[in-house]
Amino acid sequence: MVCEWQIVPATVDMLPEILKLEEACFSAPWTRKMLEAELTGNQFAHFLVAMTRENTDPSRGNIIGYHCFWVVFDELRLMNLAVREASRNQGVGRSLAREAIGFGARQGATRAVLEVRASNEPAHMLYREMGFLPIGVRRQYYSNPVEDAILMEMAPLVLPAESPQGHATGAGGEAISGHVSNPGGTAC
Ligand SMILES: CC(C)(COP(=O)(O)OP(=O)(O)OC[C@H]1O[C@@H](n2cnc3c(N)ncnc32)[C@H](O)[C@@H]1OP(=O)(O)O)[C@@H](O)C(=O)NCCC(=O)NCCS
DSSP, rough: EEEEEEEEEGGGGGHHHHHHHHHHHHHOOOOOHHHHHHHHHTTTTEEEEEEOOOOTTOOOOOEEEEEEEEETTEEEEEEEEEOOOOOOOSSHHHHHHHHHHHHHHHTTOOEEEEETTTOHHHHHHHHHHHTEEEEEEEEEEEETTTTEEEEEESSOOOOOOOOTTTEGGGGGOOOOEEEEEEEGGGOO
16 A cells, blocks of 8 residues: 655654654663653754655644754754654655755754664664764663763755655645655555
8 A cells, every 4th residue: 555645743642653663673762751851842853754644634644754853053853753663764854864864954053963773774874874974982871781982963954855755845834745665454
Protein backbone atom coordinates (compact mmCIF):
# COMPACT_ATOMS: atom_id res chain seq x y z
CA MET A 1 0.00 0.00 0.00
CA VAL A 2 1.32 3.45 -0.91
CA CYS A 3 0.53 6.22 1.58
CA GLU A 4 0.62 9.95 1.00
CA TRP A 5 2.26 11.90 3.82
CA GLN A 6 2.80 15.52 4.73
CA ILE A 7 4.85 17.45 7.27
CA VAL A 8 2.86 19.59 9.69
CA PRO A 9 3.53 21.25 13.07
CA ALA A 10 2.88 18.91 16.02
CA THR A 11 0.06 19.61 18.47
CA VAL A 12 -0.47 18.45 22.06
CA ASP A 13 -3.13 15.90 21.07
CA MET A 14 -0.42 14.11 19.02
CA LEU A 15 1.70 13.47 22.14
CA PRO A 16 0.57 9.85 22.77
CA GLU A 17 1.46 8.85 19.19
CA ILE A 18 4.76 10.76 19.28
CA LEU A 19 5.62 9.04 22.57
CA LYS A 20 4.94 5.61 21.03
CA LEU A 21 7.27 6.45 18.15
CA GLU A 22 9.92 7.81 20.52
CA GLU A 23 9.81 4.64 22.63
CA ALA A 24 10.01 2.42 19.54
CA CYS A 25 13.00 4.29 18.09
CA PHE A 26 15.31 5.09 21.02
CA SER A 27 16.92 2.94 23.73
CA ALA A 28 16.80 5.90 26.16
CA PRO A 29 13.59 7.62 25.02
CA TRP A 30 12.28 10.98 26.19
CA THR A 31 9.34 10.63 28.58
CA ARG A 32 5.89 12.08 27.94
CA LYS A 33 6.75 14.84 30.43
CA MET A 34 9.93 15.72 28.51
CA LEU A 35 8.12 15.70 25.17
CA GLU A 36 5.32 17.84 26.57
CA ALA A 37 7.80 20.32 28.05
CA GLU A 38 9.46 20.67 24.63
CA LEU A 39 6.12 21.08 22.88
CA THR A 40 4.50 23.52 25.27
CA GLY A 41 7.09 25.03 27.61
CA ASN A 42 10.28 25.66 25.65
CA GLN A 43 10.31 28.91 23.73
CA PHE A 44 13.22 27.72 21.56
CA ALA A 45 11.73 24.34 20.62
CA HIS A 46 9.82 23.46 17.44
CA PHE A 47 8.12 20.19 16.66
CA LEU A 48 7.21 18.78 13.25
CA VAL A 49 5.50 15.51 12.42
CA ALA A 50 5.27 13.58 9.16
CA MET A 51 1.81 12.08 8.99
CA THR A 52 -0.08 10.02 6.48
CA ARG A 53 -3.22 11.45 4.95
CA GLU A 54 -6.48 9.56 4.87
CA ASN A 55 -8.28 9.94 1.56
CA THR A 56 -11.54 10.56 3.35
CA ASP A 57 -10.15 13.22 5.68
CA PRO A 58 -6.74 14.73 4.77
CA SER A 59 -6.40 16.25 8.26
CA ARG A 60 -6.37 12.76 9.85
CA GLY A 61 -3.67 10.12 9.62
CA ASN A 62 -0.89 8.29 11.42
CA ILE A 63 2.37 9.83 12.53
CA ILE A 64 5.25 8.17 10.69
CA GLY A 65 8.03 10.49 11.81
CA TYR A 66 8.76 13.47 14.02
CA HIS A 67 11.48 16.01 14.55
CA CYS A 68 12.14 18.28 17.52
CA PHE A 69 14.64 21.08 17.01
CA TRP A 70 15.62 24.30 18.73
CA VAL A 71 16.39 27.65 17.20
CA VAL A 72 18.56 29.50 19.73
CA PHE A 73 19.36 32.87 18.22
CA ASP A 74 21.88 32.15 15.42
CA GLU A 75 22.10 28.41 16.14
CA LEU A 76 19.84 25.59 15.01
CA ARG A 77 20.03 22.52 17.26
CA LEU A 78 18.62 19.33 15.83
CA MET A 79 17.34 17.34 18.80
CA ASN A 80 15.24 14.18 18.29
CA LEU A 81 14.52 12.86 14.80
CA ALA A 82 12.70 9.55 14.34
CA VAL A 83 10.91 7.70 11.55
CA ARG A 84 8.85 4.56 12.20
CA GLU A 85 10.64 1.44 11.03
CA ALA A 86 8.14 0.54 8.29
CA SER A 87 8.55 3.97 6.65
CA ARG A 88 12.36 4.29 6.71
CA ASN A 89 14.69 4.64 3.72
CA GLN A 90 12.06 6.52 1.76
CA GLY A 91 13.15 10.09 2.35
CA VAL A 92 10.98 10.98 5.36
CA GLY A 93 13.93 11.58 7.73
CA ARG A 94 15.73 13.74 5.18
CA SER A 95 12.57 15.77 4.55
CA LEU A 96 12.02 16.38 8.27
CA ALA A 97 15.65 17.47 8.75
CA ARG A 98 15.53 19.62 5.62
CA GLU A 99 12.38 21.33 6.85
CA ALA A 100 14.06 22.11 10.18
CA ILE A 101 17.08 23.59 8.38
CA GLY A 102 14.83 25.74 6.19
CA PHE A 103 12.90 26.92 9.25
CA GLY A 104 16.12 27.71 11.14
CA ALA A 105 17.53 29.65 8.21
CA ARG A 106 14.34 31.73 7.97
CA GLN A 107 14.62 32.49 11.69
CA GLY A 108 18.19 33.77 11.21
CA ALA A 109 20.23 30.73 12.23
CA THR A 110 23.64 30.63 10.57
CA ARG A 111 24.90 27.27 11.84
CA ALA A 112 23.37 23.96 12.87
CA VAL A 113 24.63 21.44 15.43
CA LEU A 114 23.57 18.02 16.66
CA GLU A 115 24.77 15.05 18.66
CA VAL A 116 24.45 11.49 17.43
CA ARG A 117 25.36 8.14 19.00
CA ALA A 118 28.76 6.97 17.74
CA SER A 119 27.23 3.67 16.55
CA ASN A 120 24.21 5.20 14.74
CA GLU A 121 25.35 4.65 11.15
CA PRO A 122 22.03 5.52 9.42
CA ALA A 123 21.87 8.88 11.23
CA HIS A 124 25.57 9.62 10.51
CA MET A 125 24.98 8.92 6.82
CA LEU A 126 21.85 11.06 6.76
CA TYR A 127 23.54 14.06 8.38
CA ARG A 128 26.76 13.72 6.36
CA GLU A 129 24.76 13.54 3.17
CA MET A 130 22.96 16.73 4.20
CA GLY A 131 26.26 18.58 4.70
CA PHE A 132 27.01 18.11 8.41
CA LEU A 133 30.62 17.38 9.43
CA PRO A 134 31.89 15.76 12.64
CA ILE A 135 33.63 18.36 14.82
CA GLY A 136 34.10 16.58 18.15
CA VAL A 137 33.31 13.76 20.51
CA ARG A 138 31.39 13.99 23.80
CA ARG A 139 32.64 11.07 25.87
CA GLN A 140 29.99 8.83 27.45
CA TYR A 141 27.27 11.32 26.61
CA TYR A 142 24.50 8.74 26.22
CA SER A 143 23.08 6.17 28.64
CA ASN A 144 21.44 2.78 28.03
CA PRO A 145 23.90 1.85 26.69
CA VAL A 146 26.60 4.31 27.70
CA GLU A 147 28.11 5.61 24.49
CA ASP A 148 30.02 8.59 23.07
CA ALA A 149 28.23 11.27 21.08
CA ILE A 150 29.66 12.61 17.85
CA LEU A 151 29.09 16.34 17.63
CA MET A 152 28.26 17.41 14.07
CA GLU A 153 27.99 20.87 12.57
CA MET A 154 26.79 22.56 9.42
CA ALA A 155 28.30 26.03 9.06
CA PRO A 156 27.19 28.01 7.23
CA LEU A 157 23.64 26.73 7.10
CA VAL A 158 22.79 25.55 3.58
CA LEU A 159 19.44 24.05 2.57
CA PRO A 160 20.20 20.51 1.31
CA ALA A 161 18.72 19.05 -1.88
CA GLU A 162 15.15 17.80 -1.79
CA SER A 163 14.35 14.18 -1.07
CA PRO A 164 13.80 12.36 -4.39
CA GLN A 165 10.72 10.68 -2.87
CA GLY A 166 9.14 13.83 -1.47
CA HIS A 167 7.51 16.77 -3.20
CA ALA A 168 9.36 19.20 -1.02
CA THR A 169 8.37 22.82 -1.25
CA GLY A 170 9.03 23.58 2.38
CA ALA A 171 11.82 26.13 1.99
CA GLY A 172 9.21 28.88 1.92
CA GLY A 173 7.36 27.55 4.97
CA GLU A 174 4.54 25.61 3.32
CA ALA A 175 3.82 21.96 4.16
CA ILE A 176 5.91 19.40 2.32
CA SER A 177 4.63 16.01 1.28
CA GLY A 178 5.58 12.71 -0.31
CA HIS A 179 4.62 9.08 -0.38
CA VAL A 180 5.82 5.94 1.40
CA SER A 181 5.04 2.32 0.73
CA ASN A 182 4.27 0.10 3.70
CA PRO A 183 5.80 -3.35 3.50
CA GLY A 184 3.18 -6.07 3.77
CA GLY A 185 0.38 -3.70 2.81
CA THR A 186 -0.18 -2.52 6.40
CA ALA A 187 -2.56 0.38 6.92
CA CYS A 188 -1.32 3.93 6.38
C1 LIG B 1 17.96 8.00 11.23
C2 LIG B 1 16.53 7.96 10.66
C3 LIG B 1 15.76 9.15 11.22
C4 LIG B 1 16.60 8.07 9.12
O1 LIG B 1 15.28 8.22 8.63
P1 LIG B 1 14.86 7.71 7.16
O2 LIG B 1 13.53 8.25 6.85
O3 LIG B 1 15.03 6.24 7.08
O4 LIG B 1 16.01 8.40 6.28
P2 LIG B 1 15.92 8.76 4.72
O5 LIG B 1 15.16 7.71 4.00
O6 LIG B 1 15.44 10.15 4.58
O7 LIG B 1 17.46 8.62 4.30
C5 LIG B 1 18.26 9.73 4.01
C6 LIG B 1 19.71 9.31 3.95
O8 LIG B 1 20.11 8.81 5.23
C7 LIG B 1 21.06 7.73 5.05
N1 LIG B 1 20.47 6.52 5.61
C8 LIG B 1 19.20 6.34 6.08
N2 LIG B 1 19.07 5.06 6.53
C9 LIG B 1 20.24 4.45 6.35
C10 LIG B 1 20.73 3.14 6.65
N3 LIG B 1 19.96 2.20 7.23
N4 LIG B 1 22.03 2.87 6.37
C11 LIG B 1 22.85 3.78 5.80
N5 LIG B 1 22.42 5.05 5.49
C12 LIG B 1 21.14 5.37 5.76
C13 LIG B 1 21.29 7.63 3.56
O9 LIG B 1 22.37 8.48 3.24
C14 LIG B 1 19.99 8.19 2.99
O10 LIG B 1 20.15 8.71 1.70
P3 LIG B 1 19.84 7.77 0.41
O11 LIG B 1 18.41 7.35 0.55
O12 LIG B 1 20.06 8.71 -0.73
O13 LIG B 1 20.79 6.64 0.50
C15 LIG B 1 15.83 6.61 11.01
O14 LIG B 1 16.69 5.54 10.67
C16 LIG B 1 15.43 6.48 12.47
O15 LIG B 1 14.35 6.92 12.88
N6 LIG B 1 16.29 5.85 13.28
C17 LIG B 1 16.00 5.65 14.72
C18 LIG B 1 16.06 6.95 15.48
C19 LIG B 1 17.39 7.65 15.28
O16 LIG B 1 18.45 7.04 15.34
N7 LIG B 1 17.33 8.98 15.07
C20 LIG B 1 18.49 9.82 14.88
C21 LIG B 1 18.93 10.34 16.18
S1 LIG B 1 20.22 11.54 16.00
